[in-house]
Amino acid sequence: MLENKRVCFVIHSLLAGGMERVMSEIINYFSQTKKYQVHLVLYGIKREIFYTIADDIIVHKPNFEFDNSKRTLSTLKTIRFLRKKIKEINPIFVLSFGERWNSLVLLSLLGTSIPVFVSDRSQPDKSLGVKDDFLRKLLYPKAKGIIVQTKKALEIYQRMYNHRNFKVIGNPIRPISETEIEKENYILMVGRYIKSKQQNKLIEIFSKLNAPNWKLVLLGYDHLKQNNQSEWEKLGTDLNVSDRVLFTGKQDDVEYYYGISKIFAFTSISEGFPNVIGEAMSAGLPVVSYDCIAGPSDLISDNVNGFLIPINEDNLFVEKLQCLIDNPDIRNLFGDRAKKSIQQFELNYICKQFEEFITS
Structure with missing residues (x-):
């Protein structure tokens, strides 16, 4: 039964953007296989969905707004929400996107047996600041696997993180149909x-x-x-x-x-x-x-x-x-x-x- 194959995808936003587009395509693919019950957890500041996703994807959002004026409190509430909601879903895996956000997901699920896969979607050697760089070095080794987009990213991440389970997977590129329109210079x-x-x-x-x-x-x-x-x-x-x-x-x-x-x-x-x-x-x-x-x-x-x-x-x-x-x-x-x-x-x-x- 699909209930025994619950899968969970976690991202801060599905607004217009490259990372968000790829996540929408992946969750639609998992839905189309008809092998999984697909859950999407949206937990960022803006939770609108720009990209079209399949009707049978179950979407979860916090029942509170993220208040930037009370950032620490809102972050703690978000961690609590993620831990409670994902444990409730009890998926066979979690896939999280976003270099600043993956640490939050990993932190939320510390001590659970739920396998978490993470993927950064930006320049791999870019510093995110002292706090975020420290959290990634501390938490990324606890991920079940790390997905990188390019061979260069793999080289960099293997030096940065004590981890054995990496995979290089590029982005899906949508086909652009040729047209009969005459080309310009x-x-x-x-x-x-x-x-x-x-x-x-x-x-x-x-x-x-x-x-x-x-x-x-x-x-x-x-x-x-x-x-x-x-x-x-x-x-x-x-x-x-x-x-x-x-x-x-x-x-x-x-x-x-x-x-x-x-x-x-x-x-x-x-x-x-x-x-x-x-x-x-x-x-x-x-x-x-x-x-x-x-x-x-x-x-x-x-x-x-x-x-x-x-x-x-x-x-x-x-x-x-x-x-x-x-x-x-x-x-x-x-x-x-x-x-x-x-x-x-x-x-x-x-x-x-x-x-x-x-x-x-």
Whole structure:
């Protein structure tokens, strides 16, 4: 009976975001197998559900609001809620997402026999501060298993944590259908307008190209209380490319922009697993990306289906972008190879890896 195969997924939020999207896809996969009774525990400050989840998934939320003005008290109440609710569910495993949140889940379930698997979803060597770094070093070894997104993350985590049960599982990449829309001379970047994504650096690189008939399309929006768009628009004006740099704002139809663009460029210096690179490759776009920690090197084979650029080697970035602009045959070859290579991140295949690891 399904009651004997209760499974529990724990996350602070299912609002729009990469980590939240992956969690929604995993829980839907487990629901669709019809082998499990699927429970989702949402316990963060904002508990709305943006992504579509199956009707038979049982959702649990605290019956109190998280009061940031009484953070310590709210955190203790959350720990108590998690412990009581998950023990009540009595699942065969718990899967928790979120580098700042996994420690809370592990702390909540100390002393129980419930197997807890955790997965961080951001740059693996990024410090979260003294308190959170200490808690992770203390609590992660108590997890049943640790899921990382990239080979580089595995190297880093094996040095950081005294644990033997690691598994590298990339994100599922949604397929981007090819369209009959005629492509434009567009270089596309998709990402929030935050400093670590470095759209300003890409504008500077674009200004050095010999490409008067090309445009740079920056799909995203200001985030994290960083008001960068106005500053970066001024940068475009100062570099005399403002008429060829398009700030689109937040767009629901991202696929349209993948469809009409010819090249994807990515200047981020901090990633966990850059889904947008995978989506661009799925759409058959050649990619030029900084080889940041971590993710691009798990997706791009340098000089095979795209170009990996060491961070801050801007002249090389210009050179490789110019190469793709000047050589449509290379663009098409790299794009075809990209589309084929990204199939290893097909949704059901990735979700199956999660299932096999955490149920074995």
